[in-house]
Amino acid sequence: MYLASLTWKKLEEKITEETVALIPLGSVEQHGPLAPLGTDYFIPEEFAKRVEAAYPDKIMVLPTMPYGVCPYHASFPGTIDMGIEILSEVMTRIAMSLMDTGIKKMIFLNGHGGNGPSLDKAALAVYKRGGLAAIVDWWTLAGELNAKWAGGHGAGQETSVMMALKPEWVNMKDFFPANIHHVSDSLQNTHISIVTFEKGSVRIIRDVKDVTSSGAYGGTDAPEDANREWGEEILKGVTEYLIRFIAEYFKVSLSREKN
Ligand SMILES: [Zn+2]
Structure with missing residues (x-):
């Protein structure tokens, strides 16, 4: 389910105790000479779509929050920084509004490291109101699932995933070594x-x-090695993991009774 596609009446009918909200978010910032400025929000949005397709009656996908915290990229054009305090406030208000609507479990599908402190704050606010919020940093998760899927910034990992999703936004011919x-x-x-x-x-x-x-920084993932197959493999592996994780997340009880 997609929150934006429903009327308030339909939404009310569809929400159950089991409903989990998926909130994709990222950042608009430089990703080196190859990958586009929207890389960090575009990828989590795609994971949200793939996970929704596995659980269409139990997952509620929210509109993507494209902007995040990225002041250290501001020397490059196209970087739009919300700052930690504003993002904390925005994500907490989104989460609290979901709880007012009756959705108590949620997952932040995050595409950008700088958003971490703001998400921790929002997630704790959810917990204190009796809910539960998980934070998925897909790029870290990918490297944990398979060392070949690990990545730097604007390098082979992210560029490959963008090539798989939106090849016309990737500019391999513009590569230059940093x-x-x-x-x-x-x-x-x-x-x-x-x-x-x-x-x-x-x-x-x-x-x-x-x-x-150049703005790019590869770890084991040289930007110039990026290719579509690599990106498709990462997308598939991370999506399959998320589907398995969410199967367990559905089962978590929100009851706080302790023995
Ligand atoms: Zn990125």
Whole structure:
């Protein structure tokens, strides 16, 4: 079910104790020279559609929240930043409105790391009102399911998924190698904001343009290796996992009675 497609009367009829709301959200921000600005909201929206198709009577998909928290990308054109406080407020109000409507279980299908703190806050507000909210960071999940599906930013993982979904928005011919500026010779970045030292890693936050000249940052996923088959494999693997996870999530009792 899609919330936007129903009348209030139909919505009232269709909501049950089991209904789970899926709230896709992302960010509008630079994704290097290959992938489009809308990458981070477009992908979660697609996961929501695929999961809805598996449970059309029990899943309620909300309109996608395209904007997120991305101040560190602002040196590149096209970056639209909501800031942590505003996104926290928006996501909490969406969640509280769902609870007023009678939907107590929800899943934030997230496409962007910067949204994490805001989602944690909204999810806790849901819990405190007797509901439950899960947060799915698909790009992290993909790498956990299969090391070949792990990804950086605007690199092979995200670009491949966009090639599978919207090839006309991907510009492989515009590729150029990024100049990566590490924090120092002994403190090398292994992701945009992660520096690995000895066996551990530390987060050091800088303006993204000062870390990578192209805006892209690959981990094991070089942007120039992106291809459609890789993207389709990731989409399929993550979707299948989400369908299995949600089967268990439906069963979770909201009763807080403790022995
Ligand atoms: Zn992204």
